Amino acid sequence: MTDASADGVRARNLARVLRLVHLGGARSRAQLTAATGLNRSTIADLVAQLVSDGWVVERDPDPVGRVGRPSPVVEASPKTVVIAVNPEVDAVEIAAIGLARNVVVRERIESASLLSAEDVAHLIAEVVDRWRQGPLEHSRLVAVGVAVPGLVRAADGLVRNAPHLGWTDSPLSTMIAASTGLPVAVGNDASLGALAEHLFGAAQGANDVVYLNGGPSGIGGGIVVHGAPVGGVGGYAGEFGQNRVGAGSSAVLEDEVSRARLLDVLGLAVADDPTLAQALAAASDDDPVREECARQRGLLAQAIADAVNILNPSVVVLGGFLAQLEELDPEGFADAVAGCAMAENAEGLRILPASLAADRLLLGAAEHAFTSVGVI
Structure with a gap:
């Protein structure tokens, strides 16, 4: 040799x-x-x-x-860490996550207006500099991972289109690397959530998984086939939220199955996931709320059945407000999906809420960072 x-x-x-x-x-x-x-x-x-x-x-x-x-x-080592970031329409969540999957420190920085990619890059640098003087003083930072609600080109991390953030062809990876001096890995948020749930969460041990996440920016998804994430030729696979709803309709799934619609019928301006879940439970006897939930559940069940017919997964994992819709009546929802899918494809199918809660996107971003820089 x-x-x-x-x-x-x-x-x-x-x-x-x-x-x-x-x-x-x-x-x-x-x-x-x-x-x-x-x-x-x-x-x-x-x-x-x-x-x-x-x-x-x-x-x-x-x-x-x-x-x-x-x-x-x-x-x-819990002291070898990456910075994990999830920019959203109303906030940027940042955490330092160790190789041992320990969350060393975490912040949610809310914003009353949309932040540009440049704003997010500068914000990350400011937080990292502050943490280096405090909770990360004795840690080794090796990379930054970012979970973006939009289309991210796998080859170079270019954010091609994050419509809810207003970003188009944004070189986010290059910006963050320049501002922090660290290697950077950028990916689609739902795809990274799927990776985290597959490795550490509800779909752990399952080799064929479909993941759908519902958040403030709409519905995204991720796919795992034979144990490997599927990104497609450009890295854009899993955009279930952009599928049309109904023949001849111009509406897409995330227009009709919508967190904003739920907040509107509940009379809420804003709410995090736990608050939304509590509000849905408290309003379960309210006719408009019940009718809107039933309408969204029906459309979501059909969308999942379509994915089941195409991909034949063993597990479907739902995150964000989609999990809350499913948890209103898990057995009824499973029956609705099975009724829309081919019987053979639905055999043994499990539909599960994401188990990593608010950590799933940050853990996925951290995993992407560790993997992309060759640590694991």
Whole structure:
């Protein structure tokens, strides 16, 4: 074996070990040996380098009362962090998330008007500079990940079209890199939410997943097929919210299944997801609210059935206000989807609310950042 090929094998083994502890949590050296098929001395050497490079930490195992020398436990370093960002129409949410998936610090910065891509880049830089003097003083920042509600070109992170933010062909990645000095990975918010739910949330362990997220900017989606995210040739796959509703109609799904429509019928100007869920529950006997929810649930059920017929997933995950619509009557909603789909495609289908709650988009952005810069 040449030196170059040996270096390549070692790099792959280092990445493999790091990914195991990142995705699966703390593992003993013995467990890593069993999972990789490598020998104990090789695992010890790889772990030693990962510790030296700051990617993992090693600790003594918890006492279990067994005789013999216990195997040290290896964990992803909580001090190696990325900055995860989700800009929306009414706020920018920013968090520092560790390789161990720990949220070190988090802020929601509300805005009364739309922010430009340049504004968001400057805002991120200001927050990062402030955090570096405070909660991240002893952390190592390795990248920035951004979940954008719009079309993002996979090749270079160019935001082609984020209509609700008013961004067109915005080089957001370049702007943030220039303002922070960090590598940057930008992706579609729903696609990154799908990634997070697939790896860590409701769809963990499922290899074929459809994810739909409903937020202030409309409805987006993500697709996982055979365990791999599907982005399409440009990275724009999963835009379920732009599908037409009804033959000959100019309306798209996110026009009719709409958070804004729910707020309007509830008489609310603004509301976060928990507040919206509480308001829907409290108004369950109100005829206009009940009728609007039933109308939106019917359209959503048909849209999901269309996706089920095309992709035949084992799990459909719903996030944001879509999950709240489903949770009004989960069994009835599942029956409605099954009634619109081919019977064979709906066999064994599970429709689940996103389990990562408000963390899903930030965790997805963090994962995108770690992956894109070659950490895992």
